[in-house]
Amino acid sequence: MSRAAERLRLLINHLDRSPDVIKAAQTSAQTVTYSHSPKLRYTVDTADLLTPEQRLSYEKNGFLLIKNLVSEEDIKRFKQEFERISRQEVKVPGLIVMKDVAIVKSEFVPDQRAVSKLQDFQEDPELFRYCALPEILKYVECFTGPNIMAMHTMLINKPPDAGKKTSRHPMHQDLHYFPFRPADRIVCSWTAMEKVNRQNGCLVVLPGSHTGTLQEHDYPEWEGGVNKMYHGVRGYDPEHPRVHLEMEKGDTVFFHPLLIHGSGMNQTNGFRKAISCHYASADCYYISVRGTTQENIEKEVKEIASRKYNMEQISFEDTWAFRGRLVQGERTSL
Numbered sequence: 001m002s003r004a005a006e007r008l009r010l011l012i013n014h015l016d017r018s019p020d021v022i023k024a025a026q027t028s029a030q031t032v033t034y035s036h037s038p039k040l041r042y043t044v045d046t047a048d049l050l051t052p053e054q055r056l057s058y059e060k061n062g063f064l065l066i067k068n069l070v071s072e073e074d075i076k077r078f079k080q081e082f083e084r085i086s087r088q089e090v091k092v093p094g095l096i097v098m099k100d101v102a103i104v105k106s107e108f109v110p111d112q113r114a115v116s117k118l119q120d121f122q123e124d125p126e127l128f129r130y131c132a133l134p135e136i137l138k139y140v141e142c143f144t145g146p147n148i149m150a151m152h153t154m155l156i157n158k159p160p161d162a163g164k165k166t167s168r169h170p171m172h173q174d175l176h177y178f179p180f181r182p183a184d185r186i187v188c189s190w191t192a193m194e195k196v197n198r199q200n201g202c203l204v205v206l207p208g209s210h211t212g213t214l215q216e217h218d219y220p221e222w223e224g225g226v227n228k229m230y231h232g233v234r235g236y237d238p239e240h241p242r243v244h245l246e247m248e249k250g251d252t253v254f255f256h257p258l259l260i261h262g263s264g265m266n267q268t269n270g271f272r273k274a275i276s277c278h279y280a281s282a283d284c285y286y287i288s289v290r291g292t293t294q295e296n297i298e299k300e301v302k303e304i305a306s307r308k309y310n311m312e313q314i315s316f317e318d319t320w321a322f323r324g325r326l327v328q329g330e331r332t333s334l
């Protein structure tokens, strides 16, 4: 047994005997505490990369923040590619270029200021390099196992809020968007492309919410308007403790698809950029969402996809199967 595995075994034995409160790995935002012994369900760290504290922290809280993971040079290249796409110098098949509702309603701005999000950049080799970075994949494998699919890609350019609070991202669970399971073998990596803090709208998470079930989601009733596809979770406990993930450029947070999270308003004059990818084990399988709370997002995605690809009949599963790309191991199922 490796030293890390041995430490983990000792730590768990210790926890099994003692109900005492212990401290978990510290995030940049705050320290989270434990009060009972965990079962290792959310991690599959076969390579023993995670320290026992990191592993237990993810099990308990549903997220893990790794500081300084992506290099300055890579982030610079992702920014440059984002700018080229925004200036329409590069055409990327399948890419969705989104604009903030407040900006759509104002005058036309022909550059990156108009773009609030790039989604589905799997056909852009420069941006897609993010999803295959070895430093990211080695952590992803701790949650998905060795066969890894990059299922969903985004570069978020949160704009300065125009006064309508539309730059907020409502609290949600990413699993709402996914017709594949098991949830525990799916993980998101989200890398800050600059310093993110409460002023420019960092991520905010509800630690431990990943141990719950998938909740009903819909558009929130916000006076200033809501961005397309930004569904919010209905009826979560507003008293649940929150963690604001303040991060430096290159810091990366990995989180579970049931973790309730969102992001605040950007109250600065600058744009807040982050790049992210949702990964799933290639051994995951598709499910039918008929009769479930996910029917509303299925309908919306199918409508967008059939307009975009000019196909009358397209299944929810197909919209995922042709966007997914293998980044490690074998494409066994998805």
Ligand SMILES: O=C(O)CCC(=O)C(=O)O
Residues within 6 Å of the ligand: 154, 156, 158, 169, 174, 201, 261, 262, 263, 274
């Ligand atoms: O980057 C953000 O502001 C939030 C991103 C997010 O949670 C999402 O797109 O699902």
